Amino acid sequence: xxxxxxxxxxxxxxxxxxxxxxxxxxxxxxxxxxxVEQNSFATLIWGYMxxxxxxxxxxxxxxSNRTAFxxxxxxxxxxxxxxxxxxxxxxxxxxxxxxxxxTNDKQFTENMFLMLNCVVGMLTMAWANDLIVVFVxxxxxxxxxxxxxxxxxxxxxxxxxxxxxxxxxxxASALMLYGISFIYGTVGSTYLPDMISAxxxxxxxxxxxLFGFVLxxxxxxxxxxxxxxxxxAPDVYQGSPTPLTSFMATAVKAVSLAFFLRLVASQAxxxxxxxxxxxxxxxxxVLTILVGNVGAFRQKSLKRMMAYSSIAHSGYVLIGLIAxxxxxxxxxxxxxxxxxxxxxxxxxxxxxxxxxxxxTRADSDLTFEDLRGLGRDxxxxxLAMTILLLSLTGIPPTLGFWGKFFIxxxxxxxxxxxxxxxxxxxxxxxVYYYLRPIVAMYMEEPTAGRYTFELRPLSYxxxxxxxxxxxxxxxxxxxxxxAVLASVSKVF
Amino acid sequence: xxxxxxxxxxxxxxYIALSGIxxxxxxxxxxxxxxxxxxxxxxxLMLNAVNLSFVAFAKEAGNLNGHIMVFFVMTIAAAEAxxxxxxxVAIYKKFxxxxxxFFEQLKx
Numbered sequence: 001x002x003x004x005x006x007x008x009x010x011x012x013x014x015x016x017x018x019x020x021x022x023x024x025x026x027x028x029x030x031x032x033x034x035x036v037e038q039n040s041f042a043t044l045i046w047g048y049m050x051x052x053x054x055x056x057x058x059x060x061x062x063x064s065n066r067t068a069f070x071x072x073x074x075x076x077x078x079x080x081x082x083x084x085x086x087x088x089x090x091x092x093x094x095x096x097x098x099x100x101x102x103t104n105d106k107q108f109t110e111n112m113f114l115m116l117n118c119v120v121g122m123l124t125m126a127w128a129n130d131l132i133v134v135f136v137x138x139x140x141x142x143x144x145x146x147x148x149x150x151x152x153x154x155x156x157x158x159x160x161x162x163x164x165x166x167x168x169x170x171x172a173s174a175l176m177l178y179g180i181s182f183i184y185g186t187v188g189s190t191y192l193p194d195m196i197s198a199x200x201x202x203x204x205x206x207x208x209x210l211f212g213f214v215l216x217x218x219x220x221x222x223x224x225x226x227x228x229x230x231x232x233a234p235d236v237y238q239g240s241p242t243p244l245t246s247f248m249a250t251a252v253k254a255v256s257l258a259f260f261l262r263l264v265a266s267q268a269x270x271x272x273x274x275x276x277x278x279x280x281x282x283x284x285x286v287l288t289i290l291v292g293n294v295g296a297f298r299q300k301s302l303k304r305m306m307a308y309s310s311i312a313h314s315g316y317v318l319i320g321l322i323a324x325x326x327x328x329x330x331x332x333x334x335x336x337x338x339x340x341x342x343x344x345x346x347x348x349x350x351x352x353x354x355x356x357x358x359x360t361r362a363d364s365d366l367t368f369e370d371l372r373g374l375g376r377d378x379x380x381x382x383l384a385m386t387i388l389l390l391s392l393t394g395i396p397p398t399l400g401f402w403g404k405f406f407i408x409x410x411x412x413x414x415x416x417x418x419x420x421x422x423x424x425x426x427x428x429x430x431v432y433y434y435l436r437p438i439v440a441m442y443m444e445e446p447t448a449g450r451y452t453f454e455l456r457p458l459s460y461x462x463x464x465x466x467x468x469x470x471x472x473x474x475x476x477x478x479x480x481x482x483a484v485l486a487s488v489s490k491v492f
Numbered sequence: 493x494x495x496x497x498x499x500x501x502x503x504x505x506x507y508i509a510l511s512g513i514x515x516x517x518x519x520x521x522x523x524x525x526x527x528x529x530x531x532x533x534x535x536x537l538m539l540n541a542v543n544l545s546f547v548a549f550a551k552e553a554g555n556l557n558g559h560i561m562v563f564f565v566m567t568i569a570a571a572e573a574x575x576x577x578x579x580x581v582a583i584y585k586k587f588x589x590x591x592x593x594f595f596e597q598l599k600x
Binding site: 132135136146150155156162167170178180185 | 508515518519522528531535538542545546548549550552553555557558560561564565568572575576578579582583586592594595
């Protein structure tokens with residue numbers, strides 16, 4: 001057997017290579033200077049350079065629809081689009097991380113190294129066309145995340161969060177790996193297209209394959225915090241430093257959902273034998289929406305509230321995933337999911353960014369009271385937060401509304417009307433807790449003195465830019481949606 | 493005389509059953525125990541059970557993919573153990589014991 005790697009294969013994976021090289025440079029400089037941290041702004045510039053080069057290379061290879069390394073990686077619209085979302089999110093989180101009290105001390109270089117390598121793992125998972133590669137990418141980004149959380153300068157809760165995430169994450173990836181072993185045993189290969197072409201037949205006849213496929217779904221559901229596997233998310237999101245929370249809540253979900261979408265492309269949900277599981281998945285979507293929204297209702301800590309809200313958003317995406325997997329007009333479901341990943345990433349990272357800007361100590365944990373009077377003292381920041389929260393609720397001209405609209409309309413077209421109704425009910429519940437911070441910002445008198453501290457300029461600019469994007473893409477959602485549909489149509 | 497031949501012929505099913513049993517032990521260790529080190533051991537046990545089932549399936553299918561997968565899993569398990577033990581050291585420095593009963597800051 002002869003294995004040939006062509007030059008074009010290396011060209012296709014060059015975004016990951018570029019990110020890795022640029023993540024090493026600041027670390028190397030630090031070592032050569034005798035373990036003395038260089039100016040964190042210079043480190044940040046190295047990181048930006050890596051990300052910009054990687055994004056350029058991703059755009060260059062995006063339309064190629066090629067596979068690399070004997071079919072182990074695939075470069076289609078889905079992976080290219082996800083890659084761009086990931087790189088954008090990473091650039092924003094890196095900006096936040098430099099400005100945060102809990103991540104930027106003498107360890108910013110290490111933080112940046114880990115974050116860029118985290119993105120390398122995520123890109124690998126987004127490109128993966130083989131279950132081995134999926135697993136390697138998943139573990140690479142998870143291990144980087146565990147370490148980044150534990151590196152936080154805040155000592156108590158971050159250690160707890162890191163360990164909880166580590167144990168539950170390893171547990172879930174072991175389950176997923178067990179599922180992969182059964183899939184390998186029944187299909188005879190770990191190559192994803194082999195699995196996808198064999199899935200409808202094997203799901204109907206082979207119980208071992210069914211078990212493996214369900215375990216694989218469980219592993220993915222854990223990463224995106226679908227209902228019975230969601231319990232880690234609030235604890236970990238609250239305990240981690242806010243820049244990392246913003247990164248986890250967006251990038252990890254984006255890449256796991258993209259992989260979920262790739263699995264769903266097998267149209268497994270249209271196989272009659274799988275229907276009981278589809279019923280379970282539908283109930284899980286409903287329960288995820290309810291648990292997320294009702295949980296967010298009760299929270300005092302804003303970070304914890306946002307964590308529950310991100311669980312609810314996973315529920316909405318699951319509706320789209322079910323619509324994408326049951327045959328018929330599945331394209332619409334897939335397009336809705338991709339659009340939602342994009343819109344959710346922008347608005348969630350923006351909302352976490354506002355919380356991050358208001359944190360003055362490494363261990364601050366903001367509550368609703370801390371937002372009082374923000375509308376008077378920092379009007380622009382309050383306006384940005386208002387836009388982002390309205391978008392998360394799904395108020396019409398914003399990006400979040402279109403995200404929900406495309407998913408729910410796909411569900412209705414596929415005959416999943418009751419799911420769409422539950423989604424709308426969930427959104428109505430969410431109005432309460434998304435509007436409460438807005439009320440606190442504009443209508444309540446401050447209790448604890450005014451906001452006299454300076455906002456850190458780079459993060460402030462990033463947050464304003466994200467709020468602007470939320471409005472702009474909301475008003476011009478049609479071209480984006482068409483682009484997403486065009487990129488997804490080649491996969492499905 | 494009893495026919496012991498059928499019992500002695502070890503096939504794919506036996507290996508899969510064994511890997512299932514080991515995997516369950518690992519799961520129980522992770523879920524029931526409070527000691528951080530024992531939980532790490534549980535995770536390792538789960539990953540090794542998966543390795544066993546990969547090797548058994550690879551032998552059955554007669555291709556090398558399963559064996560290659562085992563090498564990947566071993567490498568990743570080693571990396572995971574490294575990170576896990578580093579976290580255990582960090583927890584020990586803070587709480588002077590490696591036990592998760594100190595974890596009560598985050599709830600609700």
